[in-house]
Amino acid sequence: TCKTTKQCERKILNSVWGDVPSGEITAIMGPSGAGKTTLLNILSGRCRSNANIKIESDIRMNDYAIDPATNIDVRKQIAFVSQDDALAFTATPREAIRFSAKLRLPRITTDDEIEELADKMLEELGLGECAGTMIGGSLVKGISGGERKRTSVGVELVTKPTLVFLDEPTSGLDSFSAMQVIKVLKKIAQAGCSVLFTIHQPSSDVFNSFDRLILLNRGMVMYQGSVNDCPNFFAQHNHTMPKNYNPADWIMSVAQQYTQEQLITEGFFAENDRVLPPALVPKDGELLNSLGVSRRGDVEDDEWKHVGFGTETRVLFQREIRHNLRNKQGVGARFALTTFISILVGSIFFGVGGVESYTDPSVMVLMISMFGTALPTLISFPDERPVFLREYSTNHYGVVSYFISRLAMEALITFLQILEILLIAYYMVDLQAGFFKFLAIEYALAMSSTAVAVLVGCSVEDPKMAIEFMPILFIPQILFAGLFVRTDLIPVWLRWAQYLCALTYGVNLALLAEFGSCAENVSMQPNMCAQLLGANQVKEEEKPLYWAILWGLFFVFRLGGLAMLRKKATKFY
Structure with missing residues (x-):
């Protein structure tokens, strides 16, 4: 009941x-x-x-x-196959089954045994012809609906459930595809x-x-x-x-x-109130023995346990790499848009980086780095949420290993994206700070911004909702960074919010890099540099503090995202 x-x-x-x-x-x-x-x-x-x-x-x-x-x-x-085929759309049926086997079978299982199991499963499920074809999704063409459903079944059967x-x-599914699925289920039952x-x-x-x-x-x-x-x-x-x-x-x-x-x-409904005979209370191992399932002693060898944290993270990171290499529409569009915006900003601010008392070029380059890296991250977590929930509920891996593998991949893509922005905009705008110094500032700001995006992305349930949160994510960053109004003019009861905005510290570090030493190729007097920094309340002696807060925000928001992801996962399962 x-x-x-x-x-x-x-x-x-x-x-x-x-x-x-x-x-x-x-x-x-x-x-x-x-x-x-x-x-x-x-x-x-x-x-x-x-x-x-x-x-x-x-x-x-x-x-x-x-x-x-x-x-x-x-x-x-128990194997559970949900109604929605939550599968990584860039994987193939062979890779999906192999991925499940690597993470769910005992660590004693060899790669050859996993390959043999995958081949056998593909043959039994009638997936041999499409074993190397991408599963696909709503925007990417892939295997048929019936083949996708049979792949979902195969992913759950690797543990040989009862x-x-x-x-x-x-x-x-159409009648023919539905019949194919039922035939597969009858084969499973007959086993x-x-x-x-x-x-x-x-x-x-x-x-x-x-x-x-x-x-x-x-x-x-x-x-x-x-x-x-x-x-x-x-x-x-x-x-x-x-x-x-x-x-x-x-x-x-x-x-x-x-x-x-x-x-x-x-x-x-006459039999609904029937009384069953008393049930047996299973003693240790009796239930599994009745099912014909062997069980090792209470102290199991390490080789028979579930794969460890390191293996989970490694296998997940390998899938992340493969996913991003194949996701030409998503990743390709991300870098193509970055190129376009960088060229646009570079064209508008062409050669003005050396103009005295002009801070807009460096600030604009920072802002496109923040927006360009945080937006895709904001959408990615809710977009992949169904796959994560299915795999987490079936004990593929833990929340921490998934989170770290995603972090490693995002850190790599973010670095490449920041490098692309600077290779275009840095030279077109003619920024005065050293290239690698500006690269470090941009990367720190981007990582802190994506950490906020991850927290929001882990808190919502679908990409549409994540997009609705975009104004909350970015507008405060701009308002409290001192770009439109000096921070000392912000009402006292709101001023605390500036300490949570990564853009504030990114701008401070960029201004120090650009005007802190009054480089020789900038036609400014030292006192003018000091006046410019003073007007923006930027102090040279607080540079280590700016760096510490910027990376501190990264760790705080990332840990918040991890906590929210764990909460959402345990809420459902």
């Missing part, structure tokens, strides 16, 4: 029961809102009681009482697995391929048993299926056409 909160108490599932034997595929059908996905999430341990939901259940595996939400041994025997749960595995999946309105051929059916209606079980016995069951309750009719369509029409009171009167 599954209930929502007391303020709006509603039973989502009510006395649901059923059997999912091994060697057979069992489908869960029912109208929208019947509780199909909720039931699947509870059985797979992805939904548990909390302040908003109360779950009362008696789940058994081989007559042993289990709780999939808390029993780690049971969770390891139970396989799938949420709407045929959603969005000794219990296969349970939700499905909305299958074709007659797909429906007749099922071994068993659980029909939910308004959170209760309307029918549970063999698919072949289903028409006779309905006939016994005064509902005879017409000839030449899709059984799935007819069953759904009966379930939706009549009220719950009418169906109860006809005896459809």
Whole structure:
């Protein structure tokens, strides 16, 4: 039984029961809102009681009482394939399966064994012809929907699970592709697995391929048993299926056409309150032994444990490199736009870097570095959120290893982007500070700005929401940097905000680099340099403080992003 909160108490599932034997595929059908996905999430341990939901259940595996939400041994025997195929779109089916195997199999597993497993999986799933083709996504053409779904199944099967749960595995597929997926599920079941999946309105051929059916209606079980016995069951309750009719369509029409009171009167929910015999309480190792799963002693050898933090980070970083090399549209557009803006700024401020008392060129170069690096980072985290949540929930890796691998990749791309900006704008504008000195300032500012973008990106759920947060991210940076109004003129109760704005310290360091020593090729008197710096409240002796605060903001906001990412991940799973 599954209930929502007391303020709006509603039973989502009510006395649901059923059997999912091994060697057979069992489908869960029912109208929208019947509780199909909720039931699947509870059985797979992805939904548990909390302040908003109360779950009362008696789940058994081989007559042993289990709780999939808390029993780690049971969770390891479960594979869950979500409705949305959350896969890295630049990976190929072979790479996706290999990636899952590298991170989820014991560290004793060799590369040759992983390759052999991937080849076998691709052959069994009928993915041999597209094994080297990019999976693709909404903007990048790739493999077909059916092939993508079978790849999702293969990714979860590398751990050789006992139970396989799938949420709407045929959603969005044509009849032929849907039938191909069902044939794959039957193969999995015949290998000794219990296969349970939700499905909305299958074709007659797909429906007749099922071994068993659980029909939910308004959170209760309307029918549970063999698919072949289903028409006779309905006939016994005064509902005879017409000839030449899709059984799935007819069953759904009966379930939706009549009220719950009418169906109860006809005896459809008679078995919902049946009493089960007492469950067995598994002792150490008994449950796994009953499933034919070997278990090592309590003190396991290191070689049989999950791969370590270093391996997780390395494999994730390798995927990040491959992803960015193949993502020609995203990364290519990022660098092409950087080139265009750099040339535009360089053309407008061409040769004015040496004009006395003119700070705008250096500030503008700083601003395009901040905007150009932070914007793509802001969108990237929510864009890849579905893939991260799926992989985290299936124990591919931890939050920290994922975060560090992303940080390493972003640091590299940010450096290349800053280098590109300076190679164009630095010489066109004729900035006076040394090239590498300005490069260090720009890079520190960019890394601090991207850290803020990461914090915001980890806090929202989709790219559209992230874009809506852009003004909050950038406008305060400009307002509190002293570009339009001196910081000493800002109201006292708002002045504290300047210490959180990386652009403030980037501008201070740039001004010191440009005018701090009054370079010989600048036609200014030393006292004019001092006046310029004084007007902007920039002090030479505080240069180490500016550097410390700039990198301090980087670490603070990055740690904030890590904490937010962990919170979001544990909230869902």
